[in-house]
Amino acid sequence: MTKDSDTPKSSTWVPQGPTEQGFLIPPDHPHQHVRAQFPPSIATHRGQLWMVWTDFSDQIWYATTTPESHGDTFAAGQQFPYVEGDGKHGVPVIANLNGILHAIVVSAKTGQMNHYIYNADEQFTWIHQEDSLPDGCVAGKKSREPALVAFHNKLFLAWIGEDKGLYYTEWDIHSQTWMAISRVSEGDYQGTPAMFVLNGSLHVLSETADGSADIVGYRYDYTESGWTWAPADDVSEGKAAKGVSAASYGNNAYLGFIEDDAVYVAAHLDGASWQKPEHVGGEDVVARFPPQIAVINGRVHCIFAGKWRGDLHWFSRPVLGYDLKTWMGAIDDDKWLSNITIPGTHDSCARSNVPFVRTQYLSISQQLALGIRFFDLRLRKHDDGKLYCYHGGMPINLPKGLSFEQVMDQVWQFIGPKYGDKATETVLISINNDDKSAEQKSNPKIFYDAVKEAVKVTPTYEDGSKRWYTEPVTAKLGDVRGKAVLLRRYYGDPDVEPTERMGLDLEQWLDDNPDFTIVTANGVRVRLQDKWKYATRCSLNELVTSKQTFVQEMMGRALGTLKDPGDEEDGSDLPELEETWFINFCSAVGDPVEHGEVAEAKWIAVGAHSDMHFFGKWIEGMNVRTRDYLRTMDDGAGRGGTRRLGVVNLDYPELPDDSDLVARLIETNF
Template sequence: MGVLAEWRKAGNDDGPERRGLLEADEKGHGPFVTSLPSGVRVPSLDAAPLGERWMHKLDDGIAMSALTIPGTHDSAAYTNAWPFIQTQKMDILGQLNSGIRYLDLRCGLRDDVLEMVHGSAILGLKLSILLDIMYLWLMSHPREALIVQIKQDRASERSSVHFAHAIWCCIAQAPGRWRTANTTPILGELRGKIQLFRRFTGPTLHAYGIDVTQWQDNPTRPFTIYTWHAVQLTIQDHYRPAKAESLPSLIAKKGGDVVELLDYAHANVDAGHWYINFTSAYEFNLWYQLSPREVAVGGYWAFRWEGGINPRLGEYLRIQKGKRRYGIVAMDFPDRGADDLIALLISSNYERLSDVGKMWWRPIVMIISLALVATVVLTTLEIRQQLGLGSSLK
């Protein structure tokens, strides 16, 4: 599927400016679109949904690591409906429009072409198409910023180039859209661009993107990566239990892992310290087969509905007060199980009134309403008496 088809599928064919923008790259392959076509202007986003513009009015000087950033795990795994492959329902455009700003892209190199994969599964998408979609979206949302983590998730097949070289060539088609520096950016320098998190190795890549190649596989505890360039990232990615766990037990334990890192991120006063918190998990063994969707959204267990990570995370976020930094929260099916989950994460970047503060006006409104009703009744009685009609309220 080409870029234009993906864009329209996501419901973005909503105006002449965006239609003109898309016609610039009908095929979805090179040459990459790096500037607006002549005569096309960026539409105003003032009235756009919050998910499309939530970074718009944040301070340029804030470090990206100091924000709460909604993200997705295995972001491209929406094309295959197999329960243990699919991790998303929204496509890339849907994710961006909903407020997702961290994308976890897993790639494999086949016949010198970078394809999106989930482990051994090939998803039927090319990296070049997904990047074109992001570039087009950033053109119409120039004050937003993205973080893209690229991982080699499958051994190269029938290819004459190194995976790292293929990624470099792909990014080099639109260098103005990327920040491949190895330090933490502030929001102002990343607006309209993509920060690379590099989860692949290769020759001469020592200073290419923020290096997360020390990522541990399925650790039971959060771990911290210290890069050569003084960037620190603490990560929670315990996605599969070591022993068989029932659905309620797995959700409770994974939920505890998630909340623990949320609390750590909020408590740490070092705004330059990154936190990446994966809410995803699954289980597949002789006793239990629990898909990513069941863990994220919930499922029936012993004839009783067990709410998943998403609704529990939503409840946790609702009871927190004020502005709080949670870091990157990478989720499965963030649009399912809790309708306002992404919005709750976004809102933690802003000061929020407490629930009590939101309710102070209700007693006043009630008193005023009662006073108005009483005034109307008394006035009506007085008028009826003056007209000699008496009162029907006796």
């Protein structure tokens, strides 16, 4: 193979890994390249980049980026447990459906398909969904590569059959079943279908087999008669002739294609039009198949197989004007913490397997890499004297449990000074006592002292500086970079004067309240929105709309655009407003047994269909609604000047898969 030239200086795409050509090198075989005989398939899943491929020995493999690299380094590949071919002779594709990873493997010999789901909660392996696919899921001999995409709460699979028909089926996340296969449209097709989500719509493109080789497109739309495919323009503008792949990130999309064997990626920005395609790799980098595209942690990744030997190349570039890992470094030292928009998570460690307990898929370190800087922790003291994470009486990470010390180790590793550079980030740590027993209520000193001891035994940094800020007053950012700031929701030690108790005092927190204010003994003013329980029967749309109203009203108060009676209209209260904290929760849940169409926190955050059978109109969740609301603020968050929104806490902040909500919140600071 001809040696690739360096990536042109004008390109924003940089090679991943140790080589200038972006060769993907297996860590367990550092002198080899990963090679694929079919197009690899990539997806983001729970804070990691995943890839499946088939090598030239017909063995199917999968690999993930390492947790500590946050999407920058792949671990060693593992053999995929493909049943039909004893691990061989298959063409795999993967897709992430709202935190659940799926794979379809097509037999390279027969075209028969098999469905697999990755069990990321217990067994950490691929589970074959035996006999789950409907009859007729057979890919044509010349069209073995199907297309697999997540859209709303369903998984869509499209392929060209043995009779050249363009077929699809869909898998419902609630019923856990595939529907009977149907044609997208009449007519004959050839090649590989391309299916992707662009600006909130599902598209499929395919090449006709009538001799014209035209690219025709269809869009999946909701009509009075239900969901159906409707003819649409070729949104690839002819680039799908050899297949395309695409990934969305907020209001932007990225389309990967090959032209004269060279790799290009075109950006579709702000829902407007395609930008001029960017060449990926050096002039001599040529591809055998269209590149695969995915976005994670503010970077778009492009992986493709070289034309001559199938060596996999990996390039990436930023999609933001800042780094999600160090975004606080762009904010002035003298900024009050209360005067910054800080994205956070609700019940930050609740990664339980129980649906009504779980509120997150990402670990603390993964949330930090995403840009999260506020953590809501619920702890209990165990007999060993240590603190452990809980949610509503349920221990997290059974059977071992998750200790407070383990959580903070992830925080210190992320925010501490590195390689001689000064720290840029801080993290707000809100702690609540999950133990509501009579003993704890009658003697709050037990829990107070347990947290105090955990803070006390935390070692200092190498330069002797402390890792905790536990003063009961608001700090400026420059004073707490590299530190964790304690917000105390648990009751203080009655033997300690209220003004001397550790942490910002939030012990007067009102449960399930849409608007309340706490004034601490030290005069710090904190305004909060935490309406979370919907125990009255209502539709999903009514529930989410109600929660949306409370969130947006608190944002308006943080901005100063929504005034309370008695507020000054001339802005004279601005200094006081800047030192007032605003803490706003986007999370909610319906009664799990009796009320609401969809009660799980996940569907309120991510969205769901409007009726109990999950076939109705799609109802957007809080994450999308909040993101769309930010776009309306002076043509988008951050574009109309700095706008403080306070702390905004989310469930599943990385979902849906194209979510840029955390980035939108961060941008209000710039």
